[in-house]
C-alpha cells in the first residue's frame with residue numbers, strides 16, 4: 104500500500120503551551136481513520152496544520168504527489184434567513200459562468216450526497232444533516248482524494264449521523280478516498296472507521312479501530 108500522508112516529528116506549541124511533541128505516523132492511501140482524543144488534546148490543531156492553516160513549531164508532514172486534500176468543517180449555525188439554496192451554497196467556489204463540466208459535476212455530487220431533491224431548499228431552512236451533507240458536497244466538488252472531517256457528526260441526530268457515515272463509507276469505497284475523521288463518538292467510529300489515531304498527553308498512538316480500548320471524556 105502507498106502512503107497518502109507521512110507525519111515526521113511534528114510538534115506544536117502555542118506560546119509556552121506545548122500541545123503535542125514529535126508526532127510520527129502515516130496514513131495509507133484509501134484508509135479510513137478516526138482521529139480520537141480528549142478535549143483539548145490538539146485534534147483540531149493537527150487538522151489545521153494538515154490543511155495548511157497553521158504552521159507546526161517543529162517537524163513536517165508530506166502528502167503523496169497526487170494527493171489533493173478536501174476539508175469538511177462542522178456545519179455552522181447558519182442564520183435561518185441565509186438566502187442561498189443548497190445548490191448555490193455547494194457552487195460557492197465555482198466560477199459565476201459555469202461550464203457544462205462543472206454543471207454536470209454539481210448534479211452528480213448533489214445526487215451522490217442525496218441532496219438532488221433538496222437543491223432549491225434554502226441552507227437556512229435545511230436540517231443539520233442536510234447542511235452537513237452540503238458542506239461535504241462543497242468539499243467534494245473540488246475533487247479531493249483525501250478528505251478530513253472535523254467533528255462532522257457532532258450535532259447531528261442518530262439518523263443523520265448514520266446517513267452521513269454511510270455516505271463517507273461509500274465515498275471511501277467508490278473513489279478510494281483517504282478519510283481522516285475527527286470524532287468523540289467511539290461507537291460510531293467503531294462501526295465505520297477501520298483505523299484510529301489517538302492523540303493524548305502530547306503523543307499519538309495508532310491501531311485498528313476494533314482494538315481501541317481507551318476511555319476518555
Ligand SMILES: Nc1ncnc2c1ncn2[C@@H]1O[C@H](COP(=O)(O)OP(=O)(O)OP(=O)(O)O)[C@@H](O)[C@H]1O
Nearest residue numbers: 117118120122140141142143144145146147148149
Ligand atoms: N490559535 C490558538 N492559540 C492559542 N491556543 C490555541 C489555539 N488553538 C488551539 N489552542 C489551544 O490548543 C489546545 C488544543 O486545542 P484543539 O482545539 O486542537 O483540541 P481538540 O483536541 O480539537 O479539542 P476538542 O475535542 O475540544 O475540539 C487547547 O488548549 C486550545 O486552547
